Amino acid sequence: MYIALLGVPRRAAGRSLTTLLGIMLAMSIACLLIWHVDDHVADENHLMENTQAAFLALAWWVHGWRAWQMKRSSVSFTLHIGLSLLMYSFLLRELDISEFDAPGAMFWTWTEHILRAIGWTCWVLFFVHFFRRIKPILAHSWRILATPLMALTLCGAVLMAAGWPFDKKKFDSIPEDTSQFIEELLELNAYLLLLAGSMSEALSDPAERVSRLGH
Numbered sequence: 001m002y003i004a005l006l007g008v009p010r011r012a013a014g015r016s017l018t019t020l021l022g023i024m025l026a027m028s029i030a031c032l033l034i035w036h037v038d039d040h041v042a043d044e045n046h047l048m049e050n051t052q053a054a055f056l057a058l059a060w061w062v063h064g065w066r067a068w069q070m071k072r073s074s075v076s077f078t079l080h081i082g083l084s085l086l087m088y089s090f091l092l093r094e095l096d097i098s099e100f101d102a103p104g105a106m107f108w109t110w111t112e113h114i115l116r117a118i119g120w121t122c123w124v125l126f127f128v129h130f131f132r133r134i135k136p137i138l139a140h141s142w143r144i145l146a147t148p149l150m151a152l153t154l155c156g157a158v159l160m161a162a163g164w165p166f167d168k169k170k171f172d173s174i175p176e177d178t179s180q181f182i183e184e185l186l187e188l189n190a191y192l193l194l195l196a197g198s199m200s201e202a203l204s205d206p207a208e209r210v211s212r213l214g215h
Helices: 010-037 047-068 075-094 105-132 134-139 141-145 148-167 176-198 206-213
Strands: none
Touching: 010 176, 047 075, 047 176, 075 105, 075 134, 075 176, 105 134, 134 141, 141 148, 148 176
């Protein structure tokens, strides 16, 4: 994995991937140790969910920043802006804004409604743009899927999907609080992968070649 924004050279790809896996392992062990001391860390709007939100907010910003640097007609712009919107949607999913424990409950409720409305509007605009660029994207879909960004994003999606049965308490043999912790831990690692993907060399150099092929 080539962390372009952090200046990690291409030859360090293997070490960077090992570092990422090490961070995920260390973070998981730390969460487990903290959870044994205070099981509220896996509750709504607590430490684990707030950390997830921080990862998603950073990934949203990085994808948006990268899209801003690219030509609006390029495939890479379309993909980065779409992923930025996806991170935004995941962020709103994780943050129960209307449940914030702060004065002015109606303010937070309306804030959440407005942010979701903005998200839906942006998705409509994105799909209009996307379908105008769909031919070059489909023509080079395998090249795009082979990039580190998409590989890490798909791995993150798999971890998110793995957390679903724990979220729905599908395993009767697992206590409810343990099931919730496992779900939050899987999502925490998933969102770290999404953040790492947003910072990887995926669409800044190789995908620009893909976009030129699509013109």
